[in-house]
Amino acid sequence: MPTLRHWAERHPDKIAARIAFGDDEISYRELDRRANAVTQLLMWMGLSAGDGIAILLDNDLRYFELIWGARRHGVYYTPVSTHLKPEEAAYIVRDSGAKVFFAGARFTDAVKALAADNPHGCTIFTVGGGQEIGLDYAKELGKFDRMIEIPEGPVGKDFFYSSGTTGRPKGIKQPLFANLRQAQASGDWVRENFGFDDTTVYLSPAPLYHGAPLRFTMRTLESGGTAVVMTKFAAEQALAAIERYRVTHSQWVPTMFFRLLGLPDEVRARYDLSSHACAIHAAAPCPPELKEQMIAWWGPIVWEYYAGSERNGATCISTADWLTHRGSVGRACVGTIHILDEDQNELGPRQIGDVYFDGPTFVYHNDPEKTARSRNANGWSTIGDVGYLDEDGFLYLTDRRSHMIISGGVNIYPAEIENCLALHPLVADVAVFGVPNLEYGEEVKAVVQLRDPSRATPALAEELMAFCRDQLSHVKCPRSIDFERELPRQENGKLFKHVLKQRYLQPA
Template sequence: MDAAAVAELIAANPAEPYVRTMARLAGEAPDFIAISHGDDVVTRRTLEQRSNRLARVYLGEGVTFGDYVVIALPNGIDFYVAFFAALKVGAVPIPLSYRLPITERQAIIDLAKAALLVGVDEGDHPGYAALPLGFEPDDSVSDEPLPEVISPAWKAPTSGGSTGQPKIIRAGAGAEASPAINQFLFRYTSADTQLVVAPLYHNSSLTMSVGGLLLGQHIVVMDKFDAEETLRLIEQHRITWLMLVPTMMHRMYRVIESSGARDLSSIRILWHGASKCPEWLKEKWIEMLGLEKVLELYGGTESIAMTVITGEEWLRHRGSVGRPIVGDMKVLDANGAEAPAGEIGEIYMKGSEGMGLSYEYVGAEAKSLNGWETLGDLGWKDEDGYLYISDRRVDMIVSGGANVYPAEVENAISQHPKVLSAVVVGLPDDDLVQRVHALVQAEPGTTAQEILDFLADRLVRYKIPRSVEFIDQPLRDDSGKVRRSKMRDEAIERMKSNA
């Protein structure tokens, strides 16, 4: 989408402060259920009133315009109440995992110089104001509207990135927008019922669900992803729109495969992203839902640029993540020159002209070249300009002088019918420098030889793992992310202890 198209959209649908939008929706249909979470529901009016009351508590705790407010709450109604309360005082919400170790959380809190911690025991972080999990304002606190303000940044999610050092990715946009942009980008409407399956500290679930609420959707939010429960909720609530990651798609497909077809007829749009999707798995979902319903996006929390590919396009460009619809992307070789079609290089992005900065880092510096920025992903383009993702540069394994992309090996392993998840890392090797090592979560009784035999016809010999280690717990978090460097370090320690 070029700048002219964006300008035309905004002109037809003027931007509105998020807090004004929420108040307007509450006035238009106060009893409409805004959020469902298990057996609990909240109407638009109650969401508005609860966030007003909590905003006044924030003010009483000393939060001022532009301050950071850390929200370390599990998925649920309370998360959204806390999030909108922050916006109502002009603060910038930082969503964090409520299960984050104290030392990791401390590093982020110190980096942000947070004014308030929500969902955190005060004793965990001396010197910082905190409201514990389950906090409710006193009944005497007013739920009347507050003076309207526009937070200078509507979100500030975090990332450990490839370095393992925390950074804050502060949105370049304030808490004011035209709903038409999200309608265009994410193809949802006010009539959609959206299912939120990933943690709300994960950028996509936060962005999509807040965008849905601002359109007036009914949001159904899960505690955490569970394949069986996700399929049940789709049927119960007649879900029309949802965002998944390939790990979720894999687990849901295995449930359907083992227990029989489910009613997915209500689904109008299924998005997926966050990591490379195995081609066989995407084919299965296209077969189940239809070409027009399965869409894929690639971009990043930084929102510099974004590609989209439809199911129909994907069949013509198998494995691609599409072409840019926001900003632009190109693939550069090691010398900084644009790589020819078919050649792997580092993906660089540039935002749409006239749109301003989409983000800023706190605690890190962007890697850029002549005005183009990279998130560290590797990929290539075909002759038609469709982009394909190979892996992250930091994750690439160089074994015996050959480049091995973990995502390719993981995708091959995941096709085994007994495999639930796989992560591939490079371990030190005296002969090869690095050897390919597979961490596999699989059904009981699965053997390493089964995995290796299965891969023999699917991967060239040097890409086949030299060792397979079975792990009896999920290898990826609820958002499909993997802490690959940590898993590699742990595997190395196990290797040393068993030597």
């Protein structure tokens, strides 16, 4: 099966990855050489298969040499969010048990937080200068300037942490790949459904510390293509990158679609997108009307997939299938889907229940209770989503179990209300959740981000509630609407609802 070494030998001077609109790029020959040096560095540090490293970098091409080096040595690699507070970043490094921590020069505070409480004796490398604490990565890597043959063995794997929407983030860990063939096979569904090969030019507009951007850039490199990484998403720059680099594949989240569609018509028409053959979106629910607008603009190249960081299963759906199964996230392409009621009985078509996959296994690191709660007696696993299958086996998600509102004994799923409000021309973003109500237990609250914040008035709140009542059952409609200048979302589109809910904990 093709490996990094294979591509380095087949087209050594081809660009493996580059930073969009910058001078930073790396060829397959150089990436292979530097990854080999990283493996030697980890061996010299005494790491063995099953040990771990942690990485705290901005979107930096050195991510790829570190990961390939770790993979070759059978080492787990944990990307750390660049937006965490220093102690939060240090917590993840400690909790993961990482033996080596590679941190960018600007993350001195996180390095100091780890150094102040470093029970496992994690070795710190500073990447990119500023050697206040730890070893100089460039200097140490330079000691391994001769290529060596790496013996075959287990293949390293990512070890991501959840975003920590309730309590501390939890590590999500799967068994290592037993060998290179198993590692390559884990990406077959990406190549088969989305057509990744050595002609792929993949645009990654999101941070590499997120699961999907990092995994899909790695699939691009496994396939011999070229990854184009943006340092930060900007709508018009993304279109310019597609034109300049002749991008064939890309990945987005719905908030990026909102911003792309918000560009003036003359800006959207300015760029040649003819190379663009596959636009993939995931990570957060996409309002159907928003997706229809993207299809109308980009054509039948829009694909969607659904999978969690747990990788216990996955679905995907093409434009053609979505247009005949509007709102679906597709059929299973990894694992088998089961929809179960609260008594673990399997439900029939269009009956809403908990979504389970009979697929790959995982554990929540250092949390056996949460791991046990994710399983049933058959060994199937759930990540907390709720939905149903139609007669053709297409999955429709209604919401997450933890987001469900129970008002007067009625189950209400916020995603349906959010999709409704998102259609209003004045609404830029919306979050719906339950707040305490003495009579009904909970009531529906909506918090809205307007396209023009100056329009926020009580009268507009009443107008938005009436807009909902025209389209939804009244029991589902918000009892009140508040306005925020910006909702707390991650770059991957996921909304921190708990941040908003904290303000409404007192009974109404």
